[in-house]
Amino acid sequence: MIVNSDDLSCQELVELVTDYIEDRLPASLRTRFEMHLSYCEPCRIYLAQMRETVTLAGRLSEEALPAGAKEALLAAFRGLHRGDGGQP
Amino acid sequence: MIAYKFLSAGAVAPFTRRPWPLPSPAGAGPWLDAPDDRPEHGVHACRVRDLAFWLDSELWRVELDDPLRDGQRQIIGSRGRLVERISRWDESSARGFAEACAWRARDRSVAALRGSAFDQDAALLVGCSSLSELRSVSNGISTRSCGLPAALAGYLAETVDFLLAGDSACSTYISARSAVVAERGDEDAFGEEREEQSWALAERLGLSPQRDV
Numbered sequence: 001m002i003v004n005s006d007d008l009s010c011q012e013l014v015e016l017v018t019d020y021i022e023d024r025l026p027a028s029l030r031t032r033f034e035m036h037l038s039y040c041e042p043c044r045i046y047l048a049q050m051r052e053t054v055t056l057a058g059r060l061s062e063e064a065l066p067a068g069a070k071e072a073l074l075a076a077f078r079g080l081h082r083g084d085g086g087q088p
Numbered sequence: 089m090i091a092y093k094f095l096s097a098g099a100v101a102p103f104t105r106r107p108w109p110l111p112s113p114a115g116a117g118p119w120l121d122a123p124d125d126r127p128e129h130g131v132h133a134c135r136v137r138d139l140a141f142w143l144d145s146e147l148w149r150v151e152l153d154d155p156l157r158d159g160q161r162q163i164i165g166s167r168g169r170l171v172e173r174i175s176r177w178d179e180s181s182a183r184g185f186a187e188a189c190a191w192r193a194r195d196r197s198v199a200a201l202r203g204s205a206f207d208q209d210a211a212l213l214v215g216c217s218s219l220s221e222l223r224s225v226s227n228g229i230s231t232r233s234c235g236l237p238a239a240l241a242g243y244l245a246e247t248v249d250f251l252l253a254g255d256s257a258c259s260t261y262i263s264a265r266s267a268v269v270a271e272r273g274d275e276d277a278f279g280e281e282r283e284e285q286s287w288a289l290a291e292r293l294g295l296s297p298q299r300d301v
Contacts, residue, residue: 006278039261
């Protein structure tokens with residue numbers, strides 16, 4: 001719950017980071033997000049890491065995966081849904 | 089309109105990472121246009137009273153072009169340009185500003201101690217003459233005290249911790265949060281304390297005393 005129009009917690013920021021990067025936050029929430037970044041170095045680093053991840057992941061294509069990687073990833077995701085932590 | 093803007097080192101916008109074109113000896117820098125036509129996506133700057141909400145490495149006086157719009161703790165223009173860097177704002181003055189905020193948090197803590205008749209602990213805090221002493225004394229009070237005085241002493245200790253660790257911006261934030269605690273959870277106290285910090289900062293930097301910019 002956001003209780004202050006001039007403030008946002010680190011946890012709230014983490015929950016909103018994808019929408020921020022994709023420019024889907026309403027103006028008031030984006031402002032609070034950026035206010036938080038003004039004093040919170042760890043969240044700045046987190047945002048930079050997320051942006052870097054999105055950039056790097058965006059360069060990947062299915063064809064670029066090494067042999068067997070697709071099958072291993074699919075197995076891991078299926079395992080995740082089964083609750084066994086995704087271990088193949 | 090002339091307003092103020094904090095930028096990251098190298099005159100880079102802190103959130104979009106766009107570099108701002110620098111002024112030349114002849115005058116203001118070239119205009120920087122808003123990234124698109126959406127009203128909330130204009131060029132952002134702030135008034136003096138909101139400076140403390142946007143601390144960063146560099147502080148600039150900027151000119152915003154019409155049409156202007158009021159945002160939350162910001163002014164939004166269709167385009168903007170750098171007029172002049174506020175050279176008095178640097179790492180040293182940032183630390184000095186944060187120290188002043190820490191002493192304000194100390195005064196808040198002292199008032200709470202006196203209000204709860206913990207006069208001896210209040211006197212200990214009043215007698216502090218250095219940040220390290222302030223940290224040590226406030227830590228002790230937060231441990232052995234209870235209720236509001238303990239909470240405020242804890243905030244004070246953390247304010248000083250971040251300051252001594254070199255994180256001035258976060259230190260000023262924690263100091264402002266302690267105002268909410270002192271006001272028994274009234275969240276309006278946060279914005280009010282941030283504004284008080286902004287005025288104090290403006291005075292330190294010799295910015296316009298007018299409160300309408």
